[in-house]
Amino acid sequence: MIARLFAPCALLLTLVLALAAPARAEWPVREGDVTLRDVRFKSGETLAEVRLRYRLLGTEHRDAKGRIDNAVMVLHGTGGSGRNFLVPQFADELYGPGAPLDLARTLVILPDNIGHGASSKPSDGLRMKFPHYDYDDMVALQHRLLVEGLGVTKLRLILGTSMGCMHAFVWGETYPGFAERLAPFACNPVALAGRNRMWRKMAIDAIRADPAWNGGDYTSPPAMGVRAAANLLILAGINPLAAQAQAPTRAAADAALDVAFERARQFDANDALYFLDASRNYDPSPALEKIAVPVLWINSADDFINPPELGFQATLGPRMPRARTILIPASTETKGHGTHTWAKFWKADLAALLALPTIPPAR
Numbered sequence: 001m002i003a004r005l006f007a008p009c010a011l012l013l014t015l016v017l018a019l020a021a022p023a024r025a026e027w028p029v030r031e032g033d034v035t036l037r038d039v040r041f042k043s044g045e046t047l048a049e050v051r052l053r054y055r056l057l058g059t060e061h062r063d064a065k066g067r068i069d070n071a072v073m074v075l076h077g078t079g080g081s082g083r084n085f086l087v088p089q090f091a092d093e094l095y096g097p098g099a100p101l102d103l104a105r106t107l108v109i110l111p112d113n114i115g116h117g118a119s120s121k122p123s124d125g126l127r128m129k130f131p132h133y134d135y136d137d138m139v140a141l142q143h144r145l146l147v148e149g150l151g152v153t154k155l156r157l158i159l160g161t162s163m164g165c166m167h168a169f170v171w172g173e174t175y176p177g178f179a180e181r182l183a184p185f186a187c188n189p190v191a192l193a194g195r196n197r198m199w200r201k202m203a204i205d206a207i208r209a210d211p212a213w214n215g216g217d218y219t220s221p222p223a224m225g226v227r228a229a230a231n232l233l234i235l236a237g238i239n240p241l242a243a244q245a246q247a248p249t250r251a252a253a254d255a256a257l258d259v260a261f262e263r264a265r266q267f268d269a270n271d272a273l274y275f276l277d278a279s280r281n282y283d284p285s286p287a288l289e290k291i292a293v294p295v296l297w298i299n300s301a302d303d304f305i306n307p308p309e310l311g312f313q314a315t316l317g318p319r320m321p322r323a324r325t326i327l328i329p330a331s332t333e334t335k336g337h338g339t340h341t342w343a344k345f346w347k348a349d350l351a352a353l354l355a356l357p358t359i360p361p362a363r
Helices: 004-010 015-020 081-087 088-094 135-150 163-174 194-209 211-216 222-238 240-245 252-265 268-277 284-290 312-319 334-342 347-354
Strands: 032-040 046-058 071-077 107-111 157-161 182-185 297-300 324-327
Touching: 015 135, 032 135, 046 081, 071 135, 081 088, 081 334, 088 347, 107 135, 135 163, 135 324, 157 163, 163 182, 163 222, 163 284, 194 211, 194 222, 194 268, 211 222, 211 268, 222 268, 222 334, 240 252, 240 334, 284 312, 297 312, 297 334, 297 347, 312 324, 324 347
Parallel strands: 071 107, 071 157, 157 182, 182 297, 297 324
Antiparallel strands: 032 046, 046 107
């Protein structure tokens, strides 16, 4: 009961999932690193080298010109890694025979973004001297990973969850047509303002206000700040209907919270400051018309981070000529913000997206 209640919270920013969910042995994963050199960030900061970890599943197929033509990239959320997409609720639904991302005919690419997982990040040693990357920088590095590191110059699909959802919108505008289809799940293509920015800043401020943080040069983790940030992450990801049904007493709720906190508190404080703030200047809304490929934009009605009351799907969806928007109704079975990684809720819609022609029919 307890694990069921708070597993969705792990998918909020995929923090807990990244730490707690083992890879499934039946999905053969190949891991590697690409080192990108002479990286300049929008801030003007530079790194001589950036290491990006990636995971591959499936087998590449090449067209008559020798180009890989069956690649799909799946992008994780804030604080997560490519390992997030090896959990049963995602992998077992999508990678098997006849499934939308059937590995017999699909090459699946799962990167760890800069600042995350086994890729270059502040906690590797630079701490607060690490370049202050943003989402545009992250997408540019994903592009270099594909083209320079893996030799991929076209994608059948980008599927992104939470932060990865926002990256999918940035991809659609920055590299039009590179991905033939986009599946952004659990985000909105607008500046992160209002409550969405507020809770992130609360978490950032809590870490910075802890005396043990010491400007990032801490000798032991700033436990009070990390606790406050972890609690905010848990609260923002929870489905209230499921929480009430699955933890109907004070004792059950307290026990569930203890389990969730023990998982969520394990992130590094400096890494968290960076990945929470990387969304600071995200705003694809002015140029949505550039996204002419088929889009499947899915949000869920129980998402604290992207509440349906804001109405963005209704107002912004029509600005993308081939976009389909879906709002998954809330229930005791949905997973709050983390519904994005439970493929049973949207697998059929993803299959329909992949069946669409990449070139719009002539009028």
